Amino acid sequence: MLNDLPTRDTKKIARYLGVSARTLARWQRAEQAPRVAQLALFWETRFGLSVAHCQAVNGESVALALARSLERHSDMLRSRIRYLEETGDFGAANAPLWHVR
Numbered sequence: 001m002l003n004d005l006p007t008r009d010t011k012k013i014a015r016y017l018g019v020s021a022r023t024l025a026r027w028q029r030a031e032q033a034p035r036v037a038q039l040a041l042f043w044e045t046r047f048g049l050s051v052a053h054c055q056a057v058n059g060e061s062v063a064l065a066l067a068r069s070l071e072r073h074s075d076m077l078r079s080r081i082r083y084l085e086e087t088g089d090f091g092a093a094n095a096p097l098w099h100v101r
Contacts, residue, residue: 001038001041001042001045002028002041004045004046004047005041005044005045006044010024010025013041016040016044017037017040017041019037
């Protein structure tokens with residue numbers, strides 16, 4: 001994973017992870033690092049960036065589809081309201097029979 005990072009400078013990588021360069025070197029020799037360090041580095045590789053980009057694009061697609069669906073529903077409701085307003089006012093069943101002044 002370290003080979004896929006934009007920088008090969010171990011001091012920068014160690015600083016990014018919040019560990020010393022010696023600790024990073026020890027992890028490299030053992031070919032084993034804590035999971036949290038592996039995940040932090042994963043999101044800096046092209047694979048991690050690709051996952052983040054894919055999630056962003058998919059989220060945008062879903063949000064756009066939802067917005068369009070809500071817009072169509074709103075247009076349909078406006079159309080119904082317009083129809084009902086054009087039909088006329090025939091009074092309501094519970095309208096008062098007389099008005100007190």
